[in-house]
Amino acid sequence: MxxxxxxxxxxxxxxxxxxxxxxxxxDNAATSQTPQQVIDAIVDYYQNYNANIHRGVHTLSQEATDKYEQARLKIQKHFNAAKSYEIIFTSGTTHSINLVANGFSSLIKKGDEVIVSAMEHHSNIVPWQMLCERTGAVLKVIPMNLDGELLMDVYEDLLSDKTKLVFCNHISNALGTINPIEEIIEKAHAVGAAVLIDGAQATPHLVADVQALDVDFYTCSAHKICGPTGVGMLYGKEEWLNKLPPYQGGGEMIAEVTFEKTTYADLPHKFEAGTPNICGGIAFGAALDYMNAIxxxxxxxxxxxxxxxxxxxxxxxxxxxxxxxxxxxxxxxxxxxxxxxxxxxxxxxxxxxxxxxxxxxxxxxxxxxxxxxxxxxxxxxxxxxxxxxxxxxxxxxxxxxxxx
Amino acid sequence: MPKLLIGIITCCNFVQNKAMEIKEIQEEIIDEFSMFDDWMQRYEYMIELGKSLPLIKEEFKTDDNIIKGCQSKVWVHAELEDNKLVFTADSDAIITKGIIAILIRAFSNQKPQDILDADTEFIDEIGLKEHLSPTRANGLVSMIKQLKLYAVAYQTQIEE
CATH class of the missing domain: 3.90.1150.10 (Aspartate Aminotransferase, domain 1)
Structure with a gap:
């Protein structure tokens, strides 16, 4: 109790x-409130070890880097990802979805198909529409019934060898429906399509095991689970993250730069251009600690x-x-x-x-x-x-x- | 305040003296609202006002005349009569409609230049400031902009 x-x-x-x-x-589905434990983590960062990460040899930078990477490990453990570098820090779910949609531009061609569900947050439909506009791919929609449940038989009919990607939320923000993502993933894999699940609304209520689900990508935002705004994560299977090109160019995502050619850093840094939301990442870890303790x-x-x-x-x-x-x-x-x-x-x-x-x-x-x-x-x-x-x-x- | 009294005040609202200036009307509205003790009475009054709003004719309730707020729809129409602007409007939300009724009462039957010179601070004074906040997604801020745009357009027409 x-x-x-x-x-x-x-x-x-x-x-x-x-x-x-x-x-x-x-209004918890919009954003959750923040416990003192998470507020303390934020204050502790700015009071005691605020520094840029992954580049300084000085103590503060080392401490900040350690804490930030510890947060990544907490997220990895929470979602049961196989490797810590399969966890990419993003600014939140929208950023994660755009990262994947943008990356798929180079993996999708004219006539291919992308499937989304009818109960998406409309900001989440836009990246796929943009992807389809860029590539000439076709967007298909899984309809729902009046109870707000996806019509899984129609979904099966939509799937074909043309399907390259399926996107669906784990839980609908407007209706609260928990979608049968196990089945969605399994059926998509049967035709060779990748699956991205938006876990923004699910993460506050249940723990998704990305390996058990065998999901290719999973994303969430920290502010829905007692963490701060402006930070979230994208889980991606290593093989998929390696296939996707970098999303944004900048510091930290490069290995070597000359004016002729740049080689990109390894995962996860390839997708983490620029100075990240360091404090946010650490507080994200603190929020998971808080919720797991309950x-x-x-x-x-x-x-x-x-x-x-x-x-x-x-x-x-x-x-x-x-x-x-x-x-x-x-x-x-x-x-x-x-x-x-x-x-x-x-x-x-x-x-x-x-x-x-x-x-x-x-x-x-x-x-x-x-x-x-x-x-x-x-x-x-x-x-x-x-x-x-x-x-x-x-x-x-x-x-x-x-x-x- | 008893509901009956609210009803009586509401009925009298739109039978106002056409010669009144915007500032005078605004002060009259402030006076009326000062009679209420709490937000509930203010809201009840506003809801009543909403019901008595001079409604836009159905033929003008077109997509062109719609001001899209995020949550409630607002329609507004303006006509020039004796060099004065007469507004009619509507909304699908009753509280929004109430505020429109208050705004229109202050701005309708006025010269375009006077509408341009007028402000909306009286809304703050009657305790309904939050509804005119630019962050409130109800279409009212855009509506005020639209009222002023009509005033600009008709003022130019008069000057020509």
């Missing part, structure tokens, strides 16, 4: 008031309880409809009240100190699919409580009475 009261003590921000009310933070199994169990309770209580409200009712879903509830615009609902909930996301959640194709302008999305983390669910339900009722 998690001691939620004690866990909440770790998060200074949860003590603050918003609009005169205690903050009820239910334990992902306990976190998942508790969040599932919150999800079930919140679903049950919200559905008692007349006129409330939940979008995303997949059997296998995480602690995200997207909903609307009939006749109420999500923006209005969000504005009033904000006045009550309740932070939810409103709008299309950067997943316009999903909103178009349901023919709605957007939804109100409450997303729960392990530090949320049933009492906060009650505050949300009361807030929704209050807003409903004001708006209708």
């Amino acid at each position: 998690l001691d939620i009261k004690k866990i909440r003590e770790d998060f200074p921000i949860l003590k603050r008031q918003v609009n005169g009310k205690p903050l009820v933070y239910l 334990g992902f199994e306990e976190i998942a169990k508790y969040e599932h309880e919150l999800l079930e309770y919140a679903t049950q209580e919200l559905l008692k409200i007349e006129g409330l409809k939940i979008y995303g009712t997949a059997k296998n879903k995480t602690s995200v509830i997207s909903f609307n009240i009939e006749g109420v615009h999500p923006y209005d609902m969000g504005s009033i909930l904000d006045k009550l100190g309740i932070a939810v996301r409103t709008g299309h959640h950067c997943a316009q194709p999903i909103m178009d699919f349901f023919k709605i302008p957007g939804t109100v999305r409450a997303s729960f983390a392990f530090y949320n409580t049933k009492e906060e669910v009650d505050v949300l339900v009361q807030g929704v009722l209050k807003a409903k009475s004001m708006l209708l």
Whole structure:
């Protein structure tokens, strides 16, 4: 059993008031809050060993390099990657996806096919559209049903020897659906296609074992798992990372430079041009330490309880409809009240100190699919409580009475 | 404040003296809002105002007249009557509609030059500042820009 009261003590921000009310933070799918342990790691870096890494012989640089590389090892261990150099530090999921999409430009030709799912964050669709524009490849989409589940039989039909890459999120940010990525990966491999899984929404709730999954690329952002913004990771199988050309040119990614020719550094540095987010990387490691100390199994169990309770209580409200009712879903509830615009609902909930996301959640194709302008999305983390669910339900009722 | 009173004030809003200047109307709005004790009353009033907004004619509710905010859609239309600009508008979100109603009440039936010279600080004074923040994705900031653009266009027309 998690001691939620004690866990909440770790998060200074949860003590603050918003609009005169205690903050009820239910926008965890957008970004998670930061525990003191991670804040301390950030402060420690700047107070004690701030230096550029991989190049200085002085002590501070050595210390910073050690800590940064230790963080890489923590990430490797967490995702069970075979080699530490298969973990590339990036600025986050979007950067990782662009890195892969850009790299595939040289591996894909006209007429080849790239498959994405219908429930992607729309910023994640763009890199593949750009890849297809550059190469003349064709973008195919795995559709979903009204519960927000991918139609796996259609996926199978889409796959062929033309398929070069499949991209799908592990968990949908707008609907909370946990996608059957094992099956997606296995079927893609059967036709020789590579698979990139966006784990941004999954990493806070479960541990992905990249070797067990046999996934080719997996990515996540630190700020969704109690870490800072602006840092994330890309896991890539060694053979794939070697096949991809470097994404950005700059310092640290080169072995030798003359004006005639440059040879690139080995993995992972080939993909880490310039001075990285050193502090961010170290804090990313600290965030994984923090969450692992609590334990992902306990976190998942508790969040599932919150999800079930919140679903049950919200559905008692007349006129409330939940979008995303997949059997296998995480602690995200997207909903609307009939006749109420999500923006209005969000504005009033904000006045009550309740932070939810409103709008299309950067997943316009999903909103178009349901023919709605957007939804109100409450997303729960392990530090949320049933009492906060009650505050949300009361807030929704209050807003409903004001708006209708 | 009782709901009935809110209703009465709302009804009177758009029957204002056409000779009033923007600044006077803004002060009148500030006065009205000063009667409310808390945000809920202000919001309830604003929602009522939204319901009484002079609606844009359906024929003008085109994609050309749409101001896309990230979350709520806003339509606005302007016509020149006796050298004064008359605005009509709509939105799919009721709180946004309420703020539009307040803005239009201040800016409609005014000379284009006066609209150009006017500011929107009264929104701050009535405690609704957050809705006009450039970071709030509701289309209102773009709408004010659009009102001013109409004023520029018609001012040029008048001068010619």
